[in-house]
Amino acid sequence: EAGVVQSPRYKIIEKKQPVAFWCNPISGHNTLYWYLQNLGQGPELLIRYENEEAVDDSQLPKDRFSAERLKGVDSTLKIQPAELGDSAVYLCASSPRTGGPYNEQFFGPGTRLTVL
């Protein structure tokens, strides 16, 4: 079974430029998460999707960040414009809806963003 796929793996941009990250979750996984991981810290949730609906975006800085999950499969996270403080690793995770109460979150390798 293929894991969560993310691209690009690395991105270097100048501040004020836009950037986009793409995630393909594990096949059949209904729930998709975007996490932000700063250096030396644990991941922090940015947004959670159930199929194509964003059910928790309370931690997403909406002035510059946006996300979409068209057709309830792939997802794109965008930053426009990027700031120096946005340098971090952006992780995508997915989990199945098995009907049971516990769901493991499977993480992708992340996109390391550097803003100069």
Added chain:
Amino acid sequence: GENVEQHPSTLSVQEGDSAVIKCTYSDSASNYFPWYKQELGKGPQLIIDIRSNVGEKKDQRIAVTLNKTAKHFSLHITETQPEDSAVYFCAASISFGNEKLTFGTGTRLTIIP
């Protein structure tokens, strides 16, 4: 909201010895506690988890204990091997892992050959 604290931030142990990482959480409603291992350049990978109705769980060389009264849980790795070297994160969830995971700050474990 939930707050998870993790200690120590770094840990070095001789190969073959045991390693223990401890976490505390603040929200008594938390009911699911996974542990993730993150190797350099990779995403976190689940290694073991424990639910609030269980006090201890073991999987080969890895075990996790949970004390709901004290709101803390620990990861125990026995007979450590060089491939155990990585960053380990604890996490807590109030929704059985279906929603938000709140992570600790991580422990960098180094196994000394």
